[in-house]
Amino acid sequence: MATNTAMKKQTGLTGNSAIAIAMKQINPDVCPAYPITPSTAIIEDFSSYVADGDVDTELITVESEHSAMSACIGAAAAGARVMTATSSQGLALMWEMLYIASGMRLPIVITNVNRALSAPINIHCDHSDSMGARDAGWVQLYSETVQEAYDNLIMAVRIAENEKVLLPVMVCLDGFITSHAIENITLLDKAEVQSFIGEYKPERSLLDIDHPSTFGAMTLQDAYMTFKHQQSEAMTRAKDVVSSVSAEFAKKFGRNYGLIDAYRLEDAEIAIVILNSAAGTTKVVVDELRKQGKKAGMLRLRLFRPLPHKEIADALKNCKAVAVLDRADSMNDFGGPLFNEVRSALYDGETRPKVISRIYGLGGRDYKIKDATDVFDELSAAVKTGKTDTLTKYITL
């Protein structure tokens, strides 16, 4: 089957179109939607599929993202396979409902096209939106390319619905940079997608009247913490499920994704850790530096929730200096969210690299070859002197 897929003709699609096609092939039962830039085209395309009868989905046009997530929760509790898409303020408005979706263990899948949060108002890419939801109990997958965003969404269904997980999953891709860029992509057939995701049969649902069950009940001091403990353990188990679903996807379709993407790190002394599309630009720079004999590497996290902390520590253990680049600021005087978690993951290692935080690309500010090169230069200097300039700093200013 892998050979067959590799021989398939490629097509050119934007990230948004590819996500909409994945949703068409998944054919969810319910899609509550309130479109927002830059994810608008996902719902625009998908609503055409609904209107044309290409899917059986009930599209619910709601009056806000808070209502969109509320409708997702209701439909998922009723036993439906549920998907939607949003960005930025839309995800922010879903905030309280995000916790209810995960706490009720509902395997909702959403695409978040990453966009900056107001104020000042801005429609372009950064990761403030999904980073703001990082403790909401959702599995988070990040995507470097259009192809990966499409593949991640298909895998997300399996991850969310796995009986060991039963958690909502958020697939993230960069606003405009990926959502609006046409790139080469190989699509699967609808039948391949359907056979991969299988039929969704929830063990319990509100509409299963032969087995009545309660969802979202009040819990007090005697029970709330037990629920949270179970939720936490489900998140721990999600890591292995992401691995096994990705391995099965690779076996069936020939495209291989790990929890992390370790690029030329085996013997690297200096490395950049980064998410999403900027990883591609960083890889180009790594190759250039390698030609000059500099031992540079890159680590991209595909999975951020749960955090693959052991894999991160293992991938970076031989580095002497590492820069973690965040496209979001925690506004804490102590670096971005990715920085803090990666640095913490390295704490128990026998040898610890110097780790610095660099904030880049907020509100769509371009991250260029020169920006990555400058960071690597700074890391080389840190290796030489044993000292870092500043722990946290804004770049691409």
Added chain:
Amino acid sequence: MENYLEVRWHGRAQQGIVTAAKMLGEACLMAGKFVQAFPEFGPERMGAPVRAYNRVSDEPVRLHSQVQNPRYVLIADPTLISVVPVTEGTPDNAVFIVNTAKTPAEMRTELGIKGGGAKVYTIDASKISLETIGRAMPNTPLLGALTKVTGIIGLTALIENFKENYAKKFAQKVIEGNVAAMNRGASEVKGE
């Protein structure tokens, strides 16, 4: 560094340059290339300056920054020249294709291009589109001109891909008008 052909399109919103970049990308992809085609939106309103970019390569395109040093620059609206830095970052052997009734020599002066390595071409794309499509939509004549003066993609491949991809979207009359616009763009583009 990676071996890419890079293109930058300058236009105003509603002049179709995002679609032009898309059509160029799709045609190159059909010809077996790895491509990117992406817009750079500013304020989303009619008439606002917009840029779009292409990268075309024999290898997968990993770079996700904006195009900094495009060899090929297409300008759909010459009134942008005094407003937007259209020559910024271009190499000595850059190729400019401008939608204007003026001559390439006149445009060279307006663009302020000194070196002899850069080439300037002009095409009255607005006039062609009025006559073929019935409204000012300079994108397809510019694409036709691009096939003539660069080796990025051939005219036949461009037209075939356009017919295949857009047959469902547009009426037959619109398809024919745009094909005529591409053909005229290729035959009427003027060099120095």
